Amino acid sequence: MITPVLLAGGSGTRLWPLSRRSYPKQFSELAGTRSLFQATAERLSGEGFAAPVVLTQAAFRFIAAEQLSALGVDPAAVILEPGPRNTAPAILAAALWCAQTSPDALMLVAPSDHLIADAQAFRDAVVAAVPAARAGKIVTFGIAPDRAETGYGYLELGEGDTADGAPRALKAFIEKPGPEAAARMAQSGRHLWNAGIFLFTAPTIRAAFEAHAGALLDPVSAALAKARQDLGFLRLDPEAWSRAEDVSIDYAVMEKARNLVAMPFSGGWSDLGDWEGVRRSVPGTGDGVALSGPATAIECRDSLLRSEDPRLELVGLGLEGIIAVAMPDAVLVADKSRAQEVRRAVSALRARNAAQATDFPRDHRPWGWFERLALGERFQVKRIVVKPGAALSLQSHHHRAEHWIVVQGTAQVTIGEATRLVTENESVYIPIGARHRMENPGKLPMVLIEVQTGGYLGEDDITRYEDVYLREAGE
Structure with a gap:
């Protein structure tokens, strides 16, 4: 069985304004009716594939879990990175975790924000590369170029012929080239785009880290050893994690290793790294x-x-x-x-502290989402959608009062010691300082309009007393 390792912690700033730090591109429906993350999980599932291991940030954990649940995919683990440290520490953490349950685990590492047109052809390419990975090779997947592209790194194939459909010897990694070099490589027949997708066993990649990036082993091992469970998620230890170098897998390992081979793939691929890539990929x-x-x-x-x-x-x-x-x-x-x-x-x-730089207009939370409808001096209006069976935390505010008007479904509202049901076209008022909670006891999404009034309306004016999602301060 191949264990997919899905990297889903990036922010994708080149696809702003759709992709932002609070809701990056991998969770968006950029091409089709599924998010890129969902399409990747679906592509790497079925016969021959084990449950995936997901690496993401704590801020995205409920989004990732919800999107997998919508597919009927139950992950083997969702590992939470305390902070962005690039791909090398993330992949090493996944390898160490996989080795705990299966010492010879066969791992397929894939970014979760790529688009692959022919999913079956890609699965076939993965299967064809398995013997090489089992033999101790690190297999990197390369894309047959169809144009002179300066936005990708390249793989230079070694000399000698290899049977079609089998991995090829790899001579070198090449950084993003200029236009003239890209044109030469696109026509050479011996260069592939570097897709950043890898197949290897857990012992092989650990040995590669020991040989070429040994300084990562101690902090990443400690981060995993001190990790704690949190509602089914695995939180890596933040102190140990912070000591890991911020470095990509290419720089840390791949450009130095001598046991690499390249698996060519020509079934339609894009990393959707910028809007021009999206334009080419959308009908x-x-x-x-x-x-x-x-x-x-x-x-x-x-x-x-x-x-x-x-x-x-x-x-x-x-x-x-x-x-x-x-x-x-x-x-x-x-x-x-x-x-x-x-x-x-x-x-x-x-630089101007504009919220649009990082904040998505629809703020996703584990219980649902909200969006701002109007903002003025001392007031704000939001639409709030609460998923069936979900509940906001028991909380209070120091600077604002709230007026809730239910427009769809039924809300169970707690204010102080009193709890009541509020149905469509009914409303309640929450004074400043009052402890309150909103729940959706129904089987359909509940929608309400919230009118906030007060001198400060920031999202950090929340004191939580109980939270079924065990969110930490600032989450």
């Missing part, structure tokens, strides 16, 4: 135009028009080579040749 209307949501293109060419708000019509007229992405709270308009530079926009917004 178009002709003339290189890709549309998503309520968007209209008139006499446009080679452009992407995407609206993420059903109330916002996005119209392009006479555009050529333009990326336009509209969210309820932010709009990006860029030349497609500058798609790799979108993170500069995020940096500029962060």
Whole structure:
């Protein structure tokens, strides 16, 4: 059995404004009706695959669990990284965890934000690479290039012929090239795009870390040894984790190891690393135009028009080579040749402390989600959706009062010592300082409108007394 290891902790700033630190691209439906994370989990499941191991941040744990549950996938473990330390520590933590239950575990490490058109062809490629991995090789999957791409690293294949459908000898990793070098490599027949997907056994990758990145072993081992269970999640120890170097698996291990082979794959792949990659991957209307949501293109060419708000019509007229992405709270308009530079926009917004740099307009919580409808001086209006059977924490606020109006379903509301049911078109008032809780006892989502009034309306004005999700301070 192959154990998929899904890396789902990144933030994807080049796909701003859809991808943000609070809700990154892997959990979004960028291409199709499933999120990229769900599509990856589904692709790496079924015959021959064990339950996946997921590595993500604590902030995303309930999103990941909910999206897996929607697929009927029960993960072997969801390991929570206390902070971003790049891919090398994450992969080592997964390898050490897998070895605890299966010393010779066969691991397939895959980023959860890639798009692969032919899932069966990819599974076939993985199966074909298993003998090499069992023989002690580290298999890296390379994509046959169909253009001169400067946004990817490359794999240079070694000399000599190998049977079709089998791993090839690997000569070198090559960093992202300039346009001329990319053009040469795309035509050479001996270069592949580096997909960042790997197949190996737990002992093989541990030996590689011992040989090339030994300094990571102690802190990552300690982080796992001191990890604690939290509602089915495994929280790595933050102090030990902070001592691990922030380094990618390529720099730490792959560029130094001598037991690597490359498995070519040509079944349609994109890392969706920028909006130009999305444009190429989404079915178009002709003339290189890709549309998503309520968007209209008139006499446009080679452009992407995407609206993420059903109330916002996005119209392009006479555009050529333009990326336009509209969210309820932010709009990006860029030349497609500058798609790799979108993170500069995020940096500029962060410098101004603009919430749009990091905060998604819909705030996802383990009990459901909320979004802001209006904000003014001393008041704020939100729509809140609570999942069936879910409950907010028992809490109070120092600076604001709240008025709840139920518009769909039934809420069970606790204020002080009193608990009552509030049905559609009914409302309740929560004074400043009152302990209160909202629950959905029904079988359908419950929706209410919350009107907040007070001198400070920030999300950090919450004192929790009881929380069924055991969230820590700041979560």
